[in-house]
Amino acid sequence: MIEDYLDGEIQELVVCHIISSFEVVKRECGEDDGYLRIKCMVSNGDILEFAEYIRIIKNMVHLETYSFHWQVATGKLLRRWDNVKHHKNVATYPYHLHLSDDEVIDSEPMNLKKVLAEIGKVLQIQKSEEKR
Numbered sequence: 001m002i003e004d005y006l007d008g009e010i011q012e013l014v015v016c017h018i019i020s021s022f023e024v025v026k027r028e029c030g031e032d033d034g035y036l037r038i039k040c041m042v043s044n045g046d047i048l049e050f051a052e053y054i055r056i057i058k059n060m061v062h063l064e065t066y067s068f069h070w071q072v073a074t075g076k077l078l079r080r081w082d083n084v085k086h087h088k089n090v091a092t093y094p095y096h097l098h099l100s101d102d103e104v105i106d107s108e109p110m111n112l113k114k115v116l117a118e119i120g121k122v123l124q125i126q127k128s129e130e131k132r
Contacts, residue, residue: 003034022038025038036054045073047072049069050066051065068080081096081098082096083096083109
């Protein structure tokens with residue numbers, strides 16, 4: 001189950017048109033849990049780096065903790081979705097979105113597919129604005 005989940009995440013990147021390349025930084029697969037860390041190059045030169053810790057709970061894969069960090073190539077943060085339990089003031093605690101180092105807002109629970117869709121939307125908007 002864990003192995004299938006991790007393989008599925010990698011396959012998601014393989015078929016995603018906004019990801020030009022990626023490197024599996026760390027992959028650990030246990031019987032009841034697993035960890036995946038990947039660094040991706042986005043088609044416009046941005047970087048998406050993410051880490052997921054998953055566990056099997058009641059025979060289902062559960063995304064226990066995650067961090068999806070999207071930045072420009074020079075290192076400036078664009079967005080970071082995570083569920084680290086440190087921003088107790090957000091209504092969706094522990095789920096939150098960093099818009100900058102100082103600005104944190106509510107976020108729905110995220111996963112790789114949702115993050116790739118959000119990045120894709122932003123890139124599409126940027127493309128549309130460039131054509132004007």
